[in-house]
Amino acid sequence: MDFYDYLSQNFSVSPKIISLARSAEKRLAPQFRQVDEISGINQLKVLSAMQKHGLSEAHFAATTGYGYNDAGRDALEAIYATVFGAEDALVRPQMISGTHALTVALFGSLRHGDELLSPVGKPYDTLDTVIGIRPLIESRGSLAEHGVTYRQVDFLPDGTPDFDGIEKAVTPKTKMALIQRSKGYAWRKSLSVDEIGRIIARIKAVKPDVICAVDNCYGEFVEETEPSEPTGAGADLVVGSLIKNPGGGLAQVGGYIAGKREYVENAAFRLTSPGLGKEVGPTLGALPRMLQGLFLAPQVVGGCVRGAMFLSAVMDELGFDTMPGPGERRADIVQAVSLKTPENVLAFCRGIQKAAPVDSAAVPEPWPMPGYDCPVVMAAGAFVQGSSIELSADAPMRPPYTVYFQGGLTWRHAQAGVIIAVNEMMNEK
Numbered sequence: 166m167d168f169y170d171y172l173s174q175n176f177s178v179s180p181k182i183i184s185l186a187r188s189a190e191k192r193l194a195p196q197f198r199q200v201d202e203i204s205g206i207n208q209l210k211v212l213s214a215m216q217k218h219g220l221s222e223a224h225f226a227a228t229t230g231y232g233y234n235d236a237g238r239d240a241l242e243a244i245y246a247t248v249f250g251a252e253d254a255l256v257r258p259q260m261i262s263g264t265h266a267l268t269v270a271l272f273g274s275l276r277h278g279d280e281l282l283s284p285v286g287k288p289y290d291t292l293d294t295v296i297g298i299r300p301l302i303e304s305r306g307s308l309a310e311h312g313v314t315y316r317q318v319d320f321l322p323d324g325t326p327d328f329d330g331i332e333k334a335v336t337p338k339t340k341m342a343l344i345q346r347s348k349g350y351a352w353r354k355s356l357s358v359d360e361i362g363r364i365i366a367r368i369k370a371v372k373p374d375v376i377c378a379v380d381n382c383y384g385e386f387v388e389e390t391e392p393s394e395p396t397g398a399g400a401d402l403v404v405g406s407l408i409k410n411p412g413g414g415l416a417q418v419g420g421y422i423a424g425k426r427e428y429v430e431n432a433a434f435r436l437t438s439p440g441l442g443k444e445v446g447p448t449l450g451a452l453p454r455m456l457q458g459l460f461l462a463p464q465v466v467g468g469c470v471r472g473a474m475f476l477s478a479v480m481d482e483l484g485f486d487t488m489p490g491p492g493e494r495r496a497d498i499v500q501a502v503s504l505k506t507p508e509n510v511l512a513f514c515r516g517i518q519k520a521a522p523v524d525s526a527a528v529p530e531p532w533p534m535p536g537y538d539c540p541v542v543m544a545a546g547a548f549v550q551g552s553s554i555e556l557s558a559d560a561p562m563r564p565p566y567t568v569y570f571q572g573g574l575t576w577r578h579a580q581a582g583v584i585i586a587v588n589e590m591m592n593e594k
Contacts, residue, residue, distance in 0.1 A: 172581060176520075178588045182479075186584050189478035189491070196492065197471055204467030207386045211460055214247035225453045232447030241455060242443070245411075248459070249403055250394030251423035255433050255443060256407075258451040260420030262551075263382040263406035264291040270404050270422050271295065271341070273431035274376055277312030279340035284331040284364050285356065286319045288380065289349040290537045290561075299538075314338065324353040326360065328367050335371040342368050342375055344400075346392070347383040347497040350561050350569065352488055355496040358388050362398035369399075376428055378402040383497040383553075383571065385410035386466040393424050401425045402432075407455060408552040410498065413465045414574040415458030417451065417549050465554060466498060469572055472556075472579025473500035476570055479587055498554075500570045509590055510560045510568050514544035516589030517558040517570070520582035521546020531562045539563045556582045 166174075173183050224237035232238065238256075245254035260266045275281060281296065293299045297309025304310065318330045335342075344364055348355045356364075365377045379392040381403040387410075392398035405411060407419035422432045433442035478491035480502045488501040504510050514529045523546040531540035545557035553571050556578055560568040573579025 168577065168580075172584060176581070176585055176588075178584055179591070182584060182588045182591065185479050185482055185587075186475075186580075189475055189482065190580075193471075193474055193478055193491065196474055200467050200470050200474075200495075203389055204386070204463045206389050207463035207466075211244075211248055211463060214244045215456075215460065217247060218243045220244065220456065224456070227450035227452070228447045229449065230447055231445045233445060235446070235448055237452040237456075238446065238448050241452060244456075244459070245421055245423055249391050249423040250397065251403070251425070251429075253426040253429040254421060254423035255429050255436065256419065256421040256423075256455070257436065257446050258417075258419045258449060258455075259436060259446060260406075260422075261418055263380070263404070263409065263420060264289075264295065266404050266406060266420030266422055267292065267343075267380055268295050269420075269436050270378055270402055270428070270432045271308060271343070272311075273433075273435040274428050275308060275311075275313045275340055278338065280314045280316065280336060280338040281308060282334055282339050282342045282368075282375075283315070283317040283345070284334065284342055284368065285317075285326060285345055286351065287317055288343060288345050289347075293538075320353060326356075326364055328363065331364060332367050332371050335368055335375065337372075339372060339375055342377050343380060344377065344392075345380040347380070347499055348488070348501060348569075350567075352501060352503070352565070352567060354489055354493075355384070355499065357494070357496045358390050358392050358398050360496075361392050361400065365399050376401045378404060378424075378428075381405040382409050383499050386463045387470060387495050387497055402428050407458070408549055409554050410466050410469075411459055411462050412455065412552075412554060413458035413461035414548070414552065414554050415454040415461065417454055419451065419455060465574055468574070468576035468579055469498040469554065470495050471576045472573045472583060473498055473570065475580055476500050476502065476583045476587075479583060483587070483591075498571045501567050502570065503565050503567050504560075504590070505566055507562060507566055510562070510566050511542060512590040512592075513568050513586045514542050514558050514560065516586030517544040517556060517582055518546055519589065520578075520585040521556060522578075523548060537561065558586065 228235040297304040297307030390397040392400040393403040402424035407416035477487040486503040531542040543559040547555040558570045
C-alpha cells in the first residue's frame with residue numbers, strides 16, 4: 166500500500182481524484198527538485214547565522230518584566246539580521262501579526278506631512294485602516310489621521326508593475342514606499358525579488374532617500390535571496406510575521422522588522438517608547454520556539470511551495486484557472502484558484518478543514534472578520550491560531566470567488582489537504 170492507496174481507503178477519495186493526483190506529482194518532479202535545492206541553500210544560510218552568533222542553550226532562558234539584558238533576544242535579532250542580510254533586526258513576541266509589524270514599521274519612520282507610496286496597487290485589506298483609506302470611524306489612529314498622505318500606482322492591465330508610472334508618482338513629499346511581495350486577495354502574480362529590485366531602483370533613481378519597505382509576508386525562504394540582502398533587491402526594510410514562513414510552524418506569536426539600523430531603531434521606539442527602543446521587551450519563554458522554528462523554516466517553506474504547485478497542477482487539469490500556473494516559478498507560498506462559484510469555495514474550504522489535525526470536525530462559514538470589507542471564509546485547523554504556515558485556505562466571499570491556499574507543516578500533509586479538498590468540492594457537484 167502506498168500513500169495514495171492509504172488516502173483512498175481511509176479518507177474516501179474517489180479513484181478519479183487519486184489518478185489526477187498521481188499524475189500531477191509525476192509531472193512536477195523537475196520543479197520539486199528545484200524547490201529542494203532552494204530549501205537546502207536557505208537551510209545552510211540559517212545554520213551559518215546561528216553558528217556565527219554563537220547560539221547556545223543559555224540563550225533559551227526566559228525573561229519577564231522589562232526584559233533588560235535579554236541575551237537570547239539579542240542573539241535572535243542578530244541571527245535574523247544576518248539571515249536577511251540586514252544591519253539590524255527587531256524580532257519580538259509583542260508584535261502579534263504581520264499587520265501589526267507593518268504598522269510599527271510605518272509609524273516608526275513616517276511623520277506629519279510625509280507621503281506613503283504603494284507602487285504595487287492597494288495593499289492587503291487589513292492595512293486599509295492602518296493607512297486610513299476607509300471611512301474615518303474604522304481608521305481611528307490611522308496614518309491619515311496623523312497627517313500622512315497616501316498614493317498608489319496600480320499594476321498595468323497585464324498584471325506587471327507600471328515602472329514609468331512609479332517614477333512619475335514619486336514626489337518631494339514621498340518618504341516611504343511600501344511594496345507588498347505577495348498577491349494578497351488579488352488575481353496577480355506575486356513579486357519576485359528581482360522585480361522588487363527593479364521597482365526600488367526606479368524609485369531611488371528619482372529620490373534616493375525614499376525608504377523602500379517590503380511586506381515580506383508569505384515570501385521568506387521561497388527564493389535563494391531576500392529583498393534586504395546585498396544580492397537581493399536593495400530594500401531598506403523587510404517586515405513579516407512569525408506565524409507565517411520564518412516561524413517554521415513552531416513560533417506561537419511574533420513579528421520581525423529587519424533592515425537599515427536607523428529605520429529598525431525607529432520601529433523599536435514606536436513599539437516600546439522613545440528612549441527605550443530595543444533595550445526592553447521580555448521574551449516570556451518564547452525564544453526556543455522562535456529559534457527552532459527559524460531553523461526548520463526553510464524545509465517547511467519548501468513543503469508549502471510543493472503543496473501550492475501540486476494544487477495548481479490538479480486544478481489546472483480539472484479546468485480551473487490558477488495563479489501562478491503549475492510550472493511557473495514561485496515568489497511566495499500562496500496559490501490562488503478561481504473556483505467560479507461560492508458553493509465551490511465553501512466546499513473546498515470545508516475539505517481543507519476536514520484534512521486538519523486540529524478541529525477537523527469544524528465546518529467553516531463566512532463571517533465579517535475585522536479588517537475586511539466583506540465576509541471571509543477561513544479553513545485552518547492549526548496548532549497555533551491563525552498560523553498560515555500551517556495548512557489553510559481562505560477566500561473573500563465576493564466574485565470571482567477565488568480561494569487562496571497556503572501552508573502545510575509537511576509536504577505530505579499539504580498534498581493530502583489538496584486531495585481531500587478537491588475531492589470534497591467535486592463530490593458537491
